[in-house]
Amino acid sequence: MDSKQTDWDEVFLTVAMAMAGTSRCVSRQVGAIIVKNNHIIASGVNNTPGAAKKCDEIFPARTSPEFDRNAHHHFSERNEIHAEMDAIGSLLKNGGGADLGNATLYTTLQPCDNCLKHMAHYGIKRIVFAEEYDLCSYSEFMLDVLKQFGIELVHKQIVQTPVIDRAMSEMHRIQNMRKQTQNLKSDLNKAK
Numbered sequence: 001m002d003s004k005q006t007d008w009d010e011v012f013l014t015v016a017m018a019m020a021g022t023s024r025c026v027s028r029q030v031g032a033i034i035v036k037n038n039h040i041i042a043s044g045v046n047n048t049p050g051a052a053k054k055c056d057e058i059f060p061a062r063t064s065p066e067f068d069r070n071a072h073h074h075f076s077e078r079n080e081i082h083a084e085m086d087a088i089g090s091l092l093k094n095g096g097g098a099d100l101g102n103a104t105l106y107t108t109l110q111p112c113d114n115c116l117k118h119m120a121h122y123g124i125k126r127i128v129f130a131e132e133y134d135l136c137s138y139s140e141f142m143l144d145v146l147k148q149f150g151i152e153l154v155h156k157q158i159v160q161t162p163v164i165d166r167a168m169s170e171m172h173r174i175q176n177m178r179k180q181t182q183n184l185k186s187d188l189n190k191a192k
């Protein structure tokens, strides 16, 4: 493919999707990356802070009949950091100094209003997301802020491509490995 034809939005969203695969949230795995001048300067996933117990250690899989969506929602709102905030915060954690002005943030899921206000505040000029989130609703105030700041919010539907297929199968391989490790751990604990 000629470099002029490269669909950079698709490339970076694919990277964000691969990042999402490392999230330990049982409900929605979200990945985000921040790009400046076509270079990735930060990445993030939704998770609990640092070494704190992860969502998948507390809740059963989303597909399990024991999964309680409300209980998870309650837990997540209080304890899980969103991928976009993790990406912004990672710049501080790794020495800081990065200027987010004119950067683009790619995220696998439409950003919530809380993340949106932070992105606007820190100077992100373009936000590209893959999947729409039905629970998303932005205030008139925030829509006005986006307009005032000239922030572009783009919904980019991702069509399956060989690159994405590979990223997704790699993601599932990692998830399966993690599940197997967890099962082994719990079997070991039971055996004790």
Ligand SMILES: [Zn+2]
Binding pocket: 024, 025, 026, 027, 028, 055, 072, 076, 080
């Ligand atoms: Zn979770």
Ligand SMILES: [Zn+2]
Binding pocket: 082, 083, 084, 111, 112, 113, 114, 115, 116
């Ligand atoms: Zn958010």
